[in-house]
Amino acid sequence: MxxxxxxxxQYSFNxxxxxxxxxxxxxxxxxxxxxxxxxVVTRGIDSCAWIYPITEWKKIxxxxxxxxxxxxxxxxxxxxxxxxxxxxKYDSQGRFVLPQSxxxxxxxxxxxxxxxxxxxxxxxxxxxxxxxxxxxxVNDQSYDQLxxxxxx
Amino acid sequence: MxxxxxxxxQYSFNxxxxxxxxxxxxxxxxxxxxxxxxxVVTRGIDSCAWIYPITEWKKIxxxxxxxxxxxxxxxxxxxxxxxxxxxxKYDSQGRFVLPQSxxxxxxxxxxxxxxxxxxxxxxxxxxxxxxxxxxxxVNDQSYDQLxxxxxx
DNA sequence: TAACATAAGTGGTTAATAGTGGGTTAAAAT
DNA sequence: ATTTTAACCCACTATTAACCACTTATGTTA
Numbered sequence: 001m002x003x004x005x006x007x008x009x010q011y012s013f014n015x016x017x018x019x020x021x022x023x024x025x026x027x028x029x030x031x032x033x034x035x036x037x038x039x040v041v042t043r044g045i046d047s048c049a050w051i052y053p054i055t056e057w058k059k060i061x062x063x064x065x066x067x068x069x070x071x072x073x074x075x076x077x078x079x080x081x082x083x084x085x086x087x088x089k090y091d092s093q094g095r096f097v098l099p100q101s102x103x104x105x106x107x108x109x110x111x112x113x114x115x116x117x118x119x120x121x122x123x124x125x126x127x128x129x130x131x132x133x134x135x136x137x138v139n140d141q142s143y144d145q146l147x148x149x150x151x152x
Numbered sequence: 153m154x155x156x157x158x159x160x161x162q163y164s165f166n167x168x169x170x171x172x173x174x175x176x177x178x179x180x181x182x183x184x185x186x187x188x189x190x191x192v193v194t195r196g197i198d199s200c201a202w203i204y205p206i207t208e209w210k211k212i213x214x215x216x217x218x219x220x221x222x223x224x225x226x227x228x229x230x231x232x233x234x235x236x237x238x239x240x241k242y243d244s245q246g247r248f249v250l251p252q253s254x255x256x257x258x259x260x261x262x263x264x265x266x267x268x269x270x271x272x273x274x275x276x277x278x279x280x281x282x283x284x285x286x287x288x289x290v291n292d293q294s295y296d297q298l299x300x301x302x303x304x
Numbered sequence: 305t306a307a308c309a310t311a312a313g314t315g316g317t318t319a320a321t322a323g324t325g326g327g328t329t330a331a332a333a334t
Numbered sequence: 335a336t337t338t339t340a341a342c343c344c345a346c347t348a349t350t351a352a353c354c355a356c357t358t359a360t361g362t363t364a
Contacts, residue, residue, distance in 0.1 A: 016314070018350095025312060040160070058158075063302045065154045065270055073294040075197065079274070080285070083162040083267040087178070091352070093313075101162065168324075170340085177322055243342070245323080305364100312359070322349070332339070 005030060005056055007116025012126065014110050019103065020095040021123065023051075027116055028094050041102060042085040044122060046132070049102045051121040054087070098123070157182060157208055159268025164278065166262050171255065172247040173275065175203075179268055180246050193254060194237040196274055198284070201254045203273040206239065250275070 011024040031037065031053055040057040044050040052060070064081070067074040084105075090096045098108065111126040163176040183189065183205050190206040204212065216233070219226040236257070242248045250260065263278040 013313085018315090020314090022313060060302075061158055061270070062154065066301070067298075069197065069269075069272075073298065077295065077298060078269055079267060082160045082269050085160040087160060089351095093353095095313090097350080165323085170325095172324095174323065245343090247323095249340080307362100307364085309362075310360080312357100314355105314357075316353105316355085318351105318353075320349105320351075322347100324345105324347080326343105326345085328341105328343080330339105330341075332337100334335100334337075 003056060003059075003119035004032070005053060005119045007118060007121050009116050011114045013112050013114060015098065015103075015108055015112055019097045019100070021098050021112065021114075022093070022095050023090055023121070024114055025094065027114070027121055028090070037089045038087065039090070039096075040085050040087055041096075041098065041123075042081070043102065043105055047106050047125075047128065049098065049106045049108075049123040051123065052119065056119050057085075057087075155208055155211070155271035156184070157205060157271045159270060159273050161268050163266045165264050165266060167250065167255075167260060167264055171249045171252075173250050173264065173266075174245070174247050175242055175273070176266055177246065179266070179273055180242070189241045190239065191242070192237050192239055193248075193250065193275075195232060195254065195257055199258055199277075199280065201250065201258045201260075201275040203275065204271065208271050209237075 007027050007030060009024075009026060011027075013022050013024070015021050031039075032055065034055050035053045038054040040052045040054060041049050042052075064078060067078060069075050069078065084101065086099050086102075088096045102108070106123060107125045107128055108123070109125055109127075113124045113126045113129050115122045115124065159179050159182065161176075161178060163179075165174050165176070167173050183191075184207065186207050187205045192204045192206060192209040193201050194204075196202040216230060219230060221227050221230065236253065238251050238254075240248045254260070258275060259277045259280055260275070261277055261279075265276045265278045265281050267274045267276065267281075
């Protein structure tokens with residue numbers, strides 16, 4: 001599934017006393033009019049928060065709608081993915097308030113790093129990201145597997 | 153079957169001394185005029201209560217009518233879903249009183265957590281949900297199977 | 305390269321809404 | 335008739351969202 005969004009780059013910001021985070025202007029500019037400044041923040045798979053523009057999120061959502069709640073696996077999966085998904089808008093200054101639950105999940109303190117990763121934006125505790133960056137050596141074998149699918 | 157409803161997010165509330173529960177404003181706002189503040193609360197498949205906006209419930213009902221009562225599974229499923237279904241309205245403050253039978257079924261005490269799960273809303277005993285969240289490890293294999301269908 | 309102009313980021317205040325509690329009236333049951 | 339229960343309404347408080355203003359950075363033009 002390909003996306004219209006190709007977020008890239010890395011930006012340093014502070015979260016303010018009201019838990020507001022500024023979406024970097026270069027990323028914000030990519031939001032289409034259709035999105036109407038609306039997006040979904042949710043738990044990332046690593047300890048960070050993920051942002052999807054709402055039109056992008058709806059694609060994911062329509063896939064989730066195919067899953068029947070009669071299956072236990074599906075129920076748990078749906079619950080755990082949807083309960084942390086917050087639909088938000090950024091204000092006229094390009095900011096939004098990050099929900100408390102995600103602040104805790106991503107260990108957000110003051111210094112944050114925002115990264116563009118194609119169809120999503122990641123929000124990290126700067127310190128945490130740097131530590132992971134050093135320690136998280138993906139072994140060569142997994143890259144080999146990847147190479148069969150992705151041609152860089 | 154896709155739905156017009158796409159409830160998401162998680163909200164913490166208290167049930168009050170009159171057994172009233174507040175439907176979180178963000179979820180309430182999604183109710184269409186057609187629903188006229190009316191919805192169905194019933195037993196969830198796990199120990200929680202499920203809320204469907206009335207227009208959504210009617211769709212489900214017509215699907216349930218397709219199920220033959222010759223199957224035992226069907227009979228049990230139909231019984232449990234239909235006998236506990238209460239048609240209710242929320243008041244001008246957005247609250248409704250949760251029937252005693254569902255309070256017992258979902259072990260509702262004071263602290264409750266409300267979760268949006270696409271076409272339905274779940275009401276949980278906060279403590280219970282957290283416990284299940286930890287213990288209910290769906291094995292990786294089932295998620296692997298899921299991954300073939302859902303691309304997040 | 306200096307001055308200006310524009311855009312981006314930051315902080316705070318105000319206004320609106322959501323959540324909560326309680327009270328009153330109407331209905332129901334004993 | 336009295337008590338209990340439920341629906342409806344009103345009011346207070348806390349939280350959230352919208353708005354305004356200032357500062358810093360970037361970029362453009364003389």
